[in-house]
Amino acid sequence: MLTRKSTLSAYTLTWVCALARLAAAQNQAPLTPTPPSATAPPAAAAAAQPSAAAPPPAAPVVDAGPAPSSGDPTRGNVFRSYQTALEARKLAATAPLSQQRIEADLAGIEDKLVNGRRDEAVADLVYIVETPRFEPFKASEPGRAALFLLGDALGRAGAYEPARGYLLRLLEGSVNDTWFRRAVSSLTDFALETDQPAPFLADLEKVEARAPDEARGEIEYLRGRLAELRHAPDEALAAYAKVSERSRFWAQATYLAGVIEVERRHFKQGEELFCRVADPRRTPRKAALFGGTDFFRVRDLSRLGLGRVAHEQYRFDDARYYYYLVPNDSERLPEALYETATTRYEAKDYRGAREAMDDLKRLKLEHPYEDEAFILDAYIDLGECHFPEADKKLVEFLRRYEPARDAARRLVADAEAMRRLVETVRKAADPAGAGLGIPDDTARALGAVLRVDAGYARTARKLSQVEHELSGLRGTLGDLDEARRKLSASGETRPQSETPLGQRPLDKLQRIDGQIAELKRVLREAERATAGGAGGVEALRKELEALELRAQALRAGLAAPGAAAGAEGADLSALLARDRERATLLHAETERLSSALSRQTLELAKAAFQRLDKRLTRLVNRARLGRIETVLGRKRALEVEVEALSQGLLPETIVDSLRAERFLGSNEEFWPFEGEDWADEYVGGEGLR
Numbered sequence: 147m148l149t150r151k152s153t154l155s156a157y158t159l160t161w162v163c164a165l166a167r168l169a170a171a172q173n174q175a176p177l178t179p180t181p182p183s184a185t186a187p188p189a190a191a192a193a194a195q196p197s198a199a200a201p202p203p204a205a206p207v208v209d210a211g212p213a214p215s216s217g218d219p220t221r222g223n224v225f226r227s228y229q230t231a232l233e234a235r236k237l238a239a240t241a242p243l244s245q246q247r248i249e250a251d252l253a254g255i256e257d258k259l260v261n262g263r264r265d266e267a268v269a270d271l272v273y274i275v276e277t278p279r280f281e282p283f284k285a286s287e288p289g290r291a292a293l294f295l296l297g298d299a300l301g302r303a304g305a306y307e308p309a310r311g312y313l314l315r316l317l318e319g320s321v322n323d324t325w326f327r328r329a330v331s332s333l334t335d336f337a338l339e340t341d342q343p344a345p346f347l348a349d350l351e352k353v354e355a356r357a358p359d360e361a362r363g364e365i366e367y368l369r370g371r372l373a374e375l376r377h378a379p380d381e382a383l384a385a386y387a388k389v390s391e392r393s394r395f396w397a398q399a400t401y402l403a404g405v406i407e408v409e410r411r412h413f414k415q416g417e418e419l420f421c422r423v424a425d426p427r428r429t430p431r432k433a434a435l436f437g438g439t440d441f442f443r444v445r446d447l448s449r450l451g452l453g454r455v456a457h458e459q460y461r462f463d464d465a466r467y468y469y470y471l472v473p474n475d476s477e478r479l480p481e482a483l484y485e486t487a488t489t490r491y492e493a494k495d496y497r498g499a500r501e502a503m504d505d506l507k508r509l510k511l512e513h514p515y516e517d518e519a520f521i522l523d524a525y526i527d528l529g530e531c532h533f534p535e536a537d538k539k540l541v542e543f544l545r546r547y548e549p550a551r552d553a554a555r556r557l558v559a560d561a562e563a564m565r566r567l568v569e570t571v572r573k574a575a576d577p578a579g580a581g582l583g584i585p586d587d588t589a590r591a592l593g594a595v596l597r598v599d600a601g602y603a604r605t606a607r608k609l610s611q612v613e614h615e616l617s618g619l620r621g622t623l624g625d626l627d628e629a630r631r632k633l634s635a636s637g638e639t640r641p642q643s644e645t646p647l648g649q650r651p652l653d654k655l656q657r658i659d660g661q662i663a664e665l666k667r668v669l670r671e672a673e674r675a676t677a678g679g680a681g682g683v684e685a686l687r688k689e690l691e692a693l694e695l696r697a698q699a700l701r702a703g704l705a706a707p708g709a710a711a712g713a714e715g716a717d718l719s720a721l722l723a724r725d726r727e728r729a730t731l732l733h734a735e736t737e738r739l740s741s742a743l744s745r746q747t748l749e750l751a752k753a754a755f756q757r758l759d760k761r762l763t764r765l766v767n768r769a770r771l772g773r774i775e776t777v778l779g780r781k782r783a784l785e786v787e788v789e790a791l792s793q794g795l796l797p798e799t800i801v802d803s804l805r806a807e808r809f810l811g812s813n814e815e816f817w818p819f820e821g822e823d824w825a826d827e828y829v830g831g832e833g834l835r
Contacts, residue, residue: 218311219307219308219310219311220276220308220311220312221308221311222276222311225272225276226276227721228718228721229276229277229278231717231718231721232718234717234718235718237718239277239279242279243274243277243279243280243283245283245286245288248274248283248286248288248289248292249288251270251274252288252291252292252295254270255267255270255271255295256295258270259295259299264299264302264303265303265618267295267299268296268299268300268303271292271295271296271299272296274292275292275293275296275312280292284315285319290316290319290323290325291325293312293313293315293316293325294312294313294316294325294328294329294332296312297309297310297311297312297313297316297329297332298313298328298332300312301313301332301335301336304611306336306339306340306346309332309336310333310336310345310346310349313329313332313333314329314349316328316329317329317330317349317352317353321353321356321357321358321361322358326361327358327360327361330350330353330357330361330364330365331361331364331394333346333349333350334346334350334364334365334367334368337350337368338368338371343368343371343372343375344372346368347365347368347369347372350364350365350368351365359390359392359393360390360392360393360394360436362388362390362393363388363389363390363392363393363394363395363396363399364393364394364395366385366386366388366389366393366399367385367386367389367393367395367398367399369381369385370382370383370384370385370386370389370399370402371402373385374402374406379406379409379410382402382403382406383403383406383407385399386399386400386402386403387403391430391431391432391433391436392432392436393436394436394437394438394440395437396430396433396436396437396441397423397433397437397440397441397444397445397448398440398444400419400422400423400448401419401420401423401444401447401448401451403419404416404417404418404419404420404423404448404451405451407419408451408455413455413458413459416451416455417452417455417456420448420449420451420452420455421448421452423444423445423448424445424448424449424451424452424468424471429445443477446472446473446476446477446478447478449468449469449471449472449482450468450469450472450478450481450482450485452468453465453466453468453469453482453485453486453489454485456468457485457488457489462489462490462492462493462495463493465485465486465489466486466489466490466498469482469483469485469486469489470482470486479509480506480509480511480513480515481513481514481515483502483503483505483506483509484502484506484513484515484518484519484522486499486502487499487500487502487503487506487519487522487526488522490502491522491525491526491529494529496526496529496530497530499522499526499529500526500530503519503522503523503526506519514598517543517547517761517762517765518765520539520542520543520546520547520765521540521543521765521768521769521772523539524536524539524540524543524769524772525772527539528772528775528776528779531779531783533776533779533780533783534776536772536775536776537773537776540769540770540772540773540776541773543765543766543769544766544769544770547762547765547766548762548766549584549585549588550588550591550592550758550762551758551759551762551763551766553582553584553588553589553592554592554595554755554756554758554759554762555755555759556583556584557582557592557755558752558755558756558759561748563580563582563583564748564751564752564755565748566580566581566582567580567582567589567592567593567596567751568596568747568748568751570593571593571596571597571606572606572609572610572747576590577589577590577592577593578590592755592758595754595755595758596751596754599750599751599754601750601753601754602747602750602751602754605743605746605747605750606747608743609740609743609744609747612736612739612740612743613740615736616733616736616737616740619729619732619733619736620733622729623726623729623730623733626722626725626726626729627726629722630719630722630723630726633718633719633722655697655734656730656734658693658696658697659697659734661693662690662693662694662697665686665689665690665693666690668686669683669686669687669690672686
């Protein structure tokens with residue numbers, strides 16, 4: 147059984163994770179789309195991919211109790227308050243801290259980070275960093291390593307604000323320090339991930355003048371991405387031009403500058419920028435070394451961009467050459483082969499299009515162009531006058547994709563079936579078992595459509611993160627209750643003025659929130675029911691509005707200073723009571739955020755199926771038109787043959803039809819007689835002259 151001291155120490159570590167979850171949940175609140183990926187295809191040089199529908203606004207997150215001071219983004223004052231309270235009860239750690247002990251602890255912490263136990267690693271790091279014993283070691287090599295690991299782990303968990311607080315401490319050191327460079331890289335990564343990169347850029351600009359060349363390149367790249375988000379292409383181009391070849395973002399910056407030029411219809415300038423990445427002879431020597439594996443991904447994109455620019459200008463031979471440069475081990479190879487086939491088809495080179503299409507089939511890989519490639523394959527046969535083969539492929543396309551189009555339409559109109567499909571996909575289960583009322587293969591195909599949709603996948607990932615935070619918060623609430631029970635069991639007397647259970651404002655708020663959720667469900671059912679009168683629905687709406695006003699008033703009272711009476715002191719029990727209130731409010735707000743994200747995933751799934759409906763409707767119409775072309779083509783072929791026969795011309799099917807070679811099978815051979823005739827070999831030919 148744990149002692150009082152070990153239990154409270156474990157609690158302080160757990161609360162660190164709760165604060166990280168608080169920052170993570172608040173960071174997810176805006177629900178605005180993340181900046182476009184650096185590996186996005188140029189929109190003006192190729193067929194634009196359908197963008198996700200704009201997400202609906204999420205419910206605002208209210209303040210979960212008294213917030214830490216604005217001057218300390220790390221929330222370190224919370225941990226120092228606990229340290230003071232533990233010292234008052236003689237429960238604080240008294241063992242001396244040494245450099246060797248920090249190094250030994252960091253080795254175990256790094257193992258936890260590698261194994262995915264990030265919350266435990268964060269707790270261990272805070273236990274080291276947020277203690278007065280750490281002060282003499284903060285400038286040492288192990289101390290700076292601990293600060294970086296803590297800031298980086300918090301940022302990877304989504305707690306960007308406290309991550310900034312710890313990483314900024316490393317920017318005060320020497321620019322030649324390893325941890326300075328790594329802090330700049332981590333801050334840049336978090337700025338590119340978050341919806342609000344401006345504060346990160348402001349922090350990095352303070353050290354830009356004295357930063358090394360590769361660090362300045364990262365800052366310029368971040369400045370360019372931020373300018374693109376503000377729709378300022380000139381500023382973005384100026385920033386991308388300053389990214390050094392020693393930066394890991396040189397290829398991305400050059401490629402995105404080319405995308406901007408292509409979107410402006412400046413094809414020559416865009417092609418020049420793409421060539422700097424795509425052509426090894428024109429790429430700076432150190433760019434690949436500093437860029438890593440991402441450099442070669444961007445190189446493949448640049449080659450695709452060159453092919454699309456050439457295709458846009460009807461330079462079909464150049465486009466084919468650029469697509470050919472994409473290597474066989476690239477993840478973009480199916481894309482390059484499909485666009486090669488499209489280019490050759492438009493150039494009337496049906497044999498070249500057939501070769502590219504056959505190469506694509508031999509890959510046996512799933513890719514986003516499968517439906518388009520199916521239609522293109524049939525149309526290549528039409529171009530080569532292979533009408534039976536084309537008709538067979540078009541019939542197969544209609545058999546496979548038309549039911550998927552009809553099922554997508556039905557799911558858009560059926561909210562309950564859509565909800566079941568989304569839940570099944572989120573749980574990584576088989577959509578065939580969701581009871582959608584459609585064939586199993588169609589259900590699996592629609593599930594795959596959701597998984598690859600960018601907007602839905604991003605929001606579903608946020609929802610999974612929020613649900614993970616909810617799980618952690620429930621564990622933290624249990625730890626808080628256990629810590630308070632331990633303190634009470636040690637002889638501490640509860641105040642007589644404590645409000646009975648169930649009468650506290652927080653309990654009332656929880657009950658009202660439950661009533662609001664139930665009333666919303668009843669209201670939705672009443673609105674869907676045709677028999678319900680308008681008066682009953684209006685009464686439910688008024689009751690819901692009144693309950694929401696009561697909940698808002700209670701929440702404001704709880705968030706007001708002094709709401710938790712007796713919890714403002716430095717006593718450990720008071721700190722635990724205050725944090726229990728804050729954690730409960732945070733749990734309620736995170737549940738509302740989870741509900742908002744759930745609704746958003748449904749809307750994005752609906753938008754994805756609406757786009758699928760439009761896409762497949764277009765392709766189905768092309769397939770039906772193609773079948774008409776096959777009938778007309780066969781008719782025209784018969785007319786040509788009849789006309790040739792009427793003019794005395796023999797068609798190819800009966801030319802040399804009397805020769806034996808035309809009737810041999812593939813496993814047969816014909817050997818013509820090449821000997822001589824002797825007179826005695828003829829029966830009855832004796833004596834003939």
